[in-house]
Amino acid sequence: MRRSALYWTLHDSGMMTIRSIRHMLRSPESLLLSVGLPVMLMLLFVYVFGGAIQTGGEYINYIVPGVIVTCVGYGSSMTAMSVALDMNGGLFDRLRSMPARPAALLGGHVLGTYVKSLLGTLLVFLCAIAIGFRPSATLLDWLGIFAILSLFLLAISWLAVVFGLVAGSAETASAFSFFIMFLPYVSSAFVPTETMPSWLHAFAAHQPMTPLIETLRGLLIGTPIGNQAVWAVVWFGGMLLLSATVASILFHRRRKV
Amino acid sequence: MRAPAIQVRGLKKSYAHKVVLDDVSFEVERGQIFALLGENGAGKTTTVRILSTLIQADRGTASIDGCDVTLESDRVRQIISLTGQYAAVDELLTGKENLHLMGGLLHLDRQTVRRRATELLTLFDLTDAAGKIVKTYSGGMRRKLDIAISLLGSPKVIFLDEPTTGLDPRSRASMWEMIRQLAREGVTIFLTTQYLEEADQLADKIAVLAEGRIVAEGTAEQLKAVIGEERLELHFHNSADGRRAATLLHLPMEGDGLQLSLPAGGTTDSLRSALNMLHEHDIVPATVNYRKPTLDDVFMALTGNTEKEVRHYA
Structure with a gap:
């Protein structure tokens, strides 16, 4: 059966993506961790800390973007672990000695993470709505939310793949989650950055999570966005290109060593 | 004349300043069981990785069924299968799902994958476990699934990197039987081992690798004759x-x-x-x-020797 290289790349990516989604269904504890934990966090912030935080509006409306970003952090740490396992456990070696298209091996992990994270995001939205989240987004806003979230998810997934390739073991790879999950806390995700000490404010206002969260928040509840959307696209577009390139180089370097 | 199943000439590979393979050459005939015998660190796995297209040699050529492993790696990948030192199976999938995934990635059509998966599950006595997640399998069952996967695409040449390392004696015996069965079906088998007995039991031809060089090559009988009667x-x-x-x-x-x-x-x-x-x-x-001298004697005589000259007895 002669078919084009593109056909097989898509075919193989599809198979690897389905595998990745099966993994999620087989280990419900990871799904629970990646969605359950951010939801718990949301409840904690809304009902325990929320009363003390002034954001000028309903606090639940304020924190939903931050919860989503945190949720993605958990999800992608699973990806980093899974890539490290495949790389060090011999599965990638076997697949690379087969006709399977090499691009599909990492591509499947990224696409799988993307689908899983979208699902997680949807669950967070539903839980938020259940406890009083009322977005004012129009259809066009929702499309924008989908687009910017997709860019973010793909960028983080590729970054997770890079971590997985670099890490010598799944345990090291899981440390990735710490880094990704920590960033939203030092951004405008849960509290306005103006309330932080000036040195921290400078970091919080200029790290990639803040423009992303401001853009999402603006689209969801109509707060001003300004040029934050541009910054978000620059940050995560750049991260996507860089991570995908580095991942590809790292993966192909295996042929030399 | 048809090309030999595996032909290796003057293979060299170094990492940083460490020479791993130093001018390795050998040939394997079609349908032969070939054993590359050597201690840990002798360069066995590096040889397998080069022949199975995973890494490139610094120098020398290697071809499988007449196809160069570097220049025609796509064609080589169609006719080989690799089973590494650790069972490369997906722990979170069932045995059957593993076979279906790998079959798809081998670009076999769906009917062939289904038919081969059923055949192989029966052959390896895994039918009852087919629907169970591999995490619950014993070491021996994992190894069987691993071998089953490597047979999916009906390869012409099979690479087995230390296939019995870490297996209990019973699983080892059944692995040997599996390897002999494959050879009877005309498949060429390249295996690496640290066990002299294993090479003696299975191989039609043995090459002894020490510090990146082939120090002896021949049948088990020929090697034994080397160190005396x-x-x-x-x-x-x-x-x-x-x-x-x-x-x-x-x-x-x-x-x-x-x-x-x-x-x-x-x-x-x-x-x-x-x-x-x-x-x-x-x-x-x-x-x-x-x-009668054993391969242990051969091994000691050849690798304990400081003189590392290549001897050819084939």
Whole structure:
């Protein structure tokens, strides 16, 4: 059966993506961790800390973007672990000695993470709505939310793949989650950055999570966005290109060593 | 004339300043079981990784079924299968799902994958476990699934990197039987092993790899012939008898002065006269053993040697 290289790349990516989604269904504890934990966090912030935080509006409306970003952090740490396992456990070696298209091996992990994270995001939205989240987004806003979230998810997934390739073991790879999950806390995700000490404010206002969260928040509840959307696209577009390139180089370097 | 199943010429590979393979050459005929024998770090896995297109050699050429592993890696990948040192199976999928995933990635059509998966699950006695997640499998079952996966695409050449390392004796015996079965079906098998007995039991041809060089190559019989013929081992009751016998026969004492071994490869005359001489001097050995050299002796003789010259006995 002669078919084009593109056909097989898509075919193989599809198979690897389905595998990745099966993994999620087989280990419900990871799904629970990646969605359950951010939801718990949301409840904690809304009902325990929320009363003390002034954001000028309903606090639940304020924190939903931050919860989503945190949720993605958990999800992608699973990806980093899974890539490290495949790389060090011999599965990638076997697949690379087969006709399977090499691009599909990492591509499947990224696409799988993307689908899983979208699902997680949807669950967070539903839980938020259940406890009083009322977005004012129009259809066009929702499309924008989908687009910017997709860019973010793909960028983080590729970054997770890079971590997985670099890490010598799944345990090291899981440390990735710490880094990704920590960033939203030092951004405008849960509290306005103006309330932080000036040195921290400078970091919080200029790290990639803040423009992303401001853009999402603006689209969801109509707060001003300004040029934050541009910054978000620059940050995560750049991260996507860089991570995908580095991942590809790292993966192909295996042929030399 | 058809190309040999595997042809390797002048392969070299170094990492940083460490030479891993230093001018390795050999050939494997179609349908042969070839064993690459060597200790840890001898370069066995590196050889397998080069032949299975995973890494590139610094120098030299290697071809599988006439296809160059670097220039025609896509074609090589169609006809080989690799089973590494650790079972490369997906722990979170079931046995059947593993086979279906790998079949798809081998670009086999759906009917073929289904048919082969059923056949292989039956062949390896995994039908009952087919629907269970691999995490729950025993080590032996994982290894079987691993081999089943490597047979999915009906490969012409199978690479098995230390297939029995870490297996219990029973699983090892059944792995040997599986390998022999494959060879009977005309598949060429390249296996690496640290176990001399394994190479002796299975291989049609053995190459001994030490410090990145092939130090000997041939059949098990040929290798054994290298380090000498059969010997007669005599054990004595006491060291006085032993010493007297050694002097009479002009042989060095072995062990703790209670043992002698004399060459038994030639005619019966030399043996008879030796035994007669002992009889005349009233020396009666406690036990007499006839001993054939094992591959262990070959290995010691070849790799313990400082002289690393290549010997070819094929």
